[in-house]
């Protein structure tokens with residue numbers, strides 16, 4: 001197996017560090033690093049970007065745009081963890097399980113945009129239902145979600161860890177214009193952006209997204225059980241995504257947002273009340289794992305033609 005040269009631009013940040021941890025022991029990869037004093041030096045970054053087979057960008061959006069513009073080597077492939085290119089033309093969305101064809105598209109792509117953490121849970125639960133005709137594309141959808149504070153990067157981590165009594169639950173995104181809305185709409189295959197109500201919790205890492213559905217308002221006779229069947233069938237055999245048996249939570253801890261921390265796993269649950277004709281679609285995963293660094297390594301494996309699970313923790 002030939003060794004691939006990988007440069008992580010932003011390797012000292014939250015996402016970059018976690019990707020580094022997942023790659024540094026691998027014999028099929030040669031990691032090249034920037035001198036910490038030069039990490040914002042454009043010439044040095046260009047040199048390393050051009051030397052890489054794959055550059056993984058773990059930067060704020062503007063710095064990610066700048067990094068892409070710096071690249072001169074036409075052979076350098078890119079995985080960008082930021083929001084900058086998620087709905088941009090010429091970029092492949094790096095959510096491998098999104099459709100049966102997506103992993104193949106990522107494998108052949110030059111530019112891959114890692115998905116946002118929250119959108120993955122939303123897209124994973126909603127898109128198969130739109131494609132199966134259970135949810136009309138113009139359905140008015142809502143997504144409620146909670147993330148650990150590491151989702152806000154180094155600054156939020158420092159703030160939470162310095163706080164004496166941080167709020168256990170803090171809703172935000174109240175202006176309803178969160179940066180994840182365009183990708184939720186585009187890849188959820190829906191006509192309208194959902195009402196997205198995220199919250200940050202006083203725990204470091206882990207995430208739950210919830211999409212409530214008023215089944216009585218949908219055309220046809222959609223049941224929660226049918227929704228569960230469609231999702232279970234869609235993700236059957238996937239290494240990283242599983243669908244729990246219908247309503248199979250007997251302890252509330254099963255939906256602890258931290259339950260998949262350190263792994264690249266996502267677990268989907270469907271709950272329903274058939275009499276009221278309501279359902280809940282829930283996804284539980286690690287915002288820094290499947291939500292960020294794990295997905296980036298999964299995409300890298302696909303791009304390099306490696307075993308998809310290489311270097312990724314599978315069990316919680």
Ligand SMILES: NC(=O)C1=CN([C@@H]2O[C@H](COP(=O)(O)OP(=O)(O)OC[C@H]3O[C@@H](n4cnc5c(N)ncnc54)[C@H](OP(=O)(O)O)[C@@H]3O)[C@@H](O)[C@H]2O)C=CC1
Nearest residue numbers: 010012013014015039058059063081082150151153154292
């Ligand atoms: N945290 C999360 O859960 C997730 C994050 N992401 C995305 O990943 C990206 C990185 O986020 P995260 O790791 O959390 O952020 P951090 O703030 O933890 O890390 C960002 C890193 O980029 C460095 N940096 C900033 N500007 C430049 C520049 N101009 N040139 C070179 N390096 C620079 C920072 O250095 P310094 O601190 O010295 O400025 C820091 O090391 C973001 O776009 C975010 O949206 C994606 C999914 C989930």
Ligand SMILES: CC(=O)N[C@@H](CCC(=O)OP(=O)(O)O)C(=O)O
Nearest residue numbers: 081082116117118147151152200
């Ligand atoms: C808790 C928190 O602040 N989370 C971030 C989302 C994580 C992030 O910025 O990264 P991605 O867009 O790449 O997923 C936010 O809501 O802006």
